Amino acid sequence: MSQKPVFLVTGSDLAPQALALLGDYEVVYAGKTPTEEGIVALCKQHDPVAIIVRYSKVGAAAMDAAPSLKVISKHGSGTDTIDKVAAAARGIPVVAAVGANAAAVAEQALALLLACAKxxxxxxxxxxxxxxxxxxxxxxxxxxxxxxxxxLGAIGQRFARMADAMGMRVLGFDPYAKDLPSYITTVDLDTLWREADAISLHCPLTPDNARLISAQTLAACKPGVIIVNTARGGLIDEDALLEAIRSGRVASAGLDSFAIEPMTAPHPFHGEPRIVLSPHIGGVTADAYVKMGVAAAQNALAVLNR
Structure with a gap:
């Protein structure tokens, strides 16, 4: 056991600017490709006061293996890899670096949209x-x-602003968003499916919206629609999307996230000329790496220092 309380990072590194904030703690890394079992073992070994989540899942077993755990902080905005129900039951706050990678992910979404259209x-x-x-x-x-x-969180609004700047009409759906800029027209999903020439996903994955893009919703879309996903792979029924691509109902798709990651090989998407793929790197830029690391560290410290 360390003399200093431990921050466990479920990854192999953290930005130097983030590490500089954690001088009062020992930082333990889970490695490049951590497993749930490995994270549980490290929790048992080091009893961290905080976990910064980069890769893999953090569930109830890890929380129970770390009785000193006070906070779980996401290195990014999406918290679907953290069992928030288990955390709430144990009184452990889950915090996220909301907006830290907004520019990076929105730019990737625009890049995929342009790659498809052009x-x-x-x-x-x-x-x-x-x-x-x-x-x-x-x-x-x-x-x-x-x-x-x-x-229409930080990423979706940033993407919408870029689309507006290109002269596109922007329809938005988000039941939780408030005080939206005037260039976003909020609509229900039925209207969005019916009127959009391109659809870009920027929502978290929840039990309610899993496979939001399905055979049924794609059938409601304009023929020749472009689908872009830089959010979570589980938002798309991949078999239904592939069928719609092959039939021509969907003109093309730009995808940065997938139902299973890393993507299995061979994969049905491989070799499809009208599907543009990237390996979930929308938020992976040198700038976002620093912003997310610093925000994850600051968010965790804010809870610990209450």
Whole structure:
């Protein structure tokens, strides 16, 4: 046991700026690919007062293995990997670095939307293969088109602002959002499915919205809709999306998160020319790494210092 109280980080590193805030604590790392069992073992060994959650899940077993645990702090905004019911039952606050990665994720969503609309990946591959498709290719112009933004927290609002700046009409759905800017028109989901030319997901994953994008909701969408997901993979029924892509009902999809991560190989999405993939790196920039680490440390310390 350490002389200093312990912060357990479910990852292999933390930004130096965040570590500088934790001088009164010993910081223990769970490694690059921690498992739930490994986290439980480290909790038993070190009895941390705080856990900063980067990767893997933190459930009731980990909480019970750390009787000194006072706070669980997410290195990011999405807390679906933390058993919040178990934490609440044990009086352990769960805090998140809301907004720390908003710019990074919103930019990734815009990049995926543009990659889909402009066929960036496919044209790049054709050019490298020696083709010149100017006479046969037409991209989608986003100005004047309608984008539906589901989830209007810090990330969704930032994405909406960029879409508005490109001349897009922005429809938004979020039953909890208040005081929204004038360029977001709030609508119900039925209206959003019916009117959006592109849909971008920015909501947390909950039991109520799992597989929000399904065969049924895709059937209600405009033919040729573009789907972008930089939130959580569980929001999409992946089999239904693949079928809609292959039938042409969905023109293309830009995906940064998946039902199972890391993505299994081979995966049905592999080789699909109208699906653009990235490995859940929307929030992974040098700047966001520092912002999220500092916010996660500050949020945990704020609870410990109450």
């Amino acid at each position: 066929s960036v990946v496919g044209l790049n591959e054709r050019m490298h293969a020696g083709h010149w498709d100017k006479a046969t290719h037409k991209s989608v112009e986003l100005e004047g088109r309608t984008v539906g933004v589901i989830g």
